[in-house]
Amino acid sequence: MDQQPAIVGKLLGWLDQAGQVALGWAKSPAAWSQFGLLVVAFVAAVLITRRLQPLLQRLITPAEGREGLIATIRQYALLFLPLLLPLIAYGLTAAGEQVTRSIFGSGAVIAFGKRVFLFIAARIFVREVLTDGFLRLLGRYVLVPVAALYALGVLDDITTRLDETVVALGNIRFSVMALIRGVIAGSLLFWLGAWSNRQSAGYIKAQPALRPATRELAAKAAEVLIFGAAFLLLMSIMGIDLTAVAVLGGALGVGIGLGLQQIAANFVSGIILLIEGQTTVGDYVQLDGGEKGTIVKMTARACVLETFDGRWIVVPNEHFITSRVINYSDQGSANRYEALFSVSYDTDINRVPPIIEAAVAQLPFVLQAPDGPDCELKGFGESAVDFAVEYWVNGIDDGKNKYASPVLFAIWNALKSEGIEMPYPQRVVEIKRRAPGAGA
Template sequence: MDTDTTTRFLDDHLYKIQSLIEDPNSYLQLLVIAVIYLLAFVMAYKIRHSVGLTHNEPLESAHPLRKLGFRIGGILFPLLAILLLHVSKKAGETLEYTPWLIGTALAIAVLLFGNSLIRAFVQQTFAASLFRWVGLPILMLHLLGFLPTVIQALEEISLDVGNVSISAYGVARVLIFGSFLFWLGRTSNNFGKAVIRKQTSLDIPTKEVFSKLFEVGLFCIIVLLLLNIMGINLTTLAVFGGALGVGLGLGLQSIASNFISGIIILLDRSLTVGDFVELDDGQKGFVREFKMRYAVLETYDGKDILVNSSLH
């Protein structure tokens, strides 16, 4: 960010502060903002205490959707404030005056909403700190209009390796969005599998099949999104897909065999969670869990044994 841009930004806001003091409409905007925040708080309070799903904290063993509803209750206040402030801003623009003070309050509400999302949905301490100290500043730069300038400055910092140009912006984008996708994929996977396993209408083998398919589908989506963020042309990548698929097929055929064998075992119901199993080498245990490529056996002495699905 250069000095001229910073100077223009400071001059612009000093002018707006002076206009705030001199313009009677500014006091009207302050009153509207106060009323909106009060109204949003009252509405959020009423909703949370009227709907048991968002008010009563669920037990650890509660249904995942029940826990999700409670967490949504924690973001109602900033969400309602954003909606009401956005409506007020559009109404002001329709009346042909610039409600910049309401726009500032809207930006603050968006930051509060982002912080509420982190507090409600990000349980890991490291991930929460990463979102607060990296994600929120990026959001603030976007709201202030400085993000394009920062991106342009990072793009100018580049390193040429042969025909490939690596910029600081490209590296930062992959790291930031890659970390976000990794967290999102892991969280979504845990949530989706928990929801599937809570379905009382499905038997255990069916739940495990759906859990595996959900995990694989989500993994494919995350990989495609990450490739897109890295700037890899998926159309070009498809040209090499055949040859690459043959190579991967030869190298990963045992993994694919284990995965398909696990699906077959679950579908034909020859083995399910809780069954007693004795292996060829004499080890014995109960099936506790099915993973993508193996089953987990728990022996009498409490040890876990990982058994490839293709060895059944």
């Protein structure tokens, strides 16, 4: 027992001290008076809460169907109503403490009761107010234990002990308390950063006056600013000299120069794409390799293309800068397409253009502006006369919008109804027979 650890001895000392304090309270008339005041404060808090809570609930609850910032704030305020009882009890106990100290010259018991009410408030806050899973986990294993230690009056001793315990990481030395404070603060800061980033991104992307590229750029800039500020604030809380961050930045620059050129190039290319706005989310593009798809997402490293058959193609941003990219769309502008067909040489080809133009013009998706359907003679083939009809549509023939097939059906039906033949390839075969006895 003589070789027991120091922490065990410290705990035994705290328990012995607590036992002596409890024994002293049991023998003191002033302590019993303070216990009585605690009971009175609690009963008064219960009575006040029963009358006040329904009134506050009616005042705070927004009208049915009401939306907006004020309604949202009032909905959040309703979550804090369960804290009303312990907080009123805490306030009454704090007032009673002043009276007790003025009469008896001490208020240790009522001060302990006040801290207990605060502990109860912390438990209710974690169990009934917090709805986010991460915050509830943090409250359960950080806030509630801290409130319990504060209620027992040993929080200052423990924090002092943790401050005196130092951990060395190379040339950097931290106290255990600084590490714990950094973990807790970092968790809260980056949760708050993630929440702020979601809110700001949702607000920015909901602004119809901004172009899609501008919205993406603003959302990325807000994300960098939020998490950058959270990181710098965490460094300040942990007491780390920001010159170490400068050294880290220099090391990162060397790493980029040696092995992260492609990542840096893609990142810079992504910023250029967002600033210029020539290619943005929703555009239908064709890459230099022949791949086609709609841009559904733009990140700091790459763009994601979705083909008409549902496949995703991840294309590094650098390809949009250094290679040729065909952009078929610009926020739903009109596009021109061409349909090829042929007719027989026996046809009066002067009749073909008006027949085809009238048939294609009747299709509901074919535009008359900037130009209506235009049927042109393309050439004279081996077996047929080749034509093409050009037409404009407000969209892209990307597989989802199949414009070419209805146009070809219209051409076929129009030619058939006019008795115009669409020939298949024909060949004339001449067979030469040798005269009898020739070559004998």
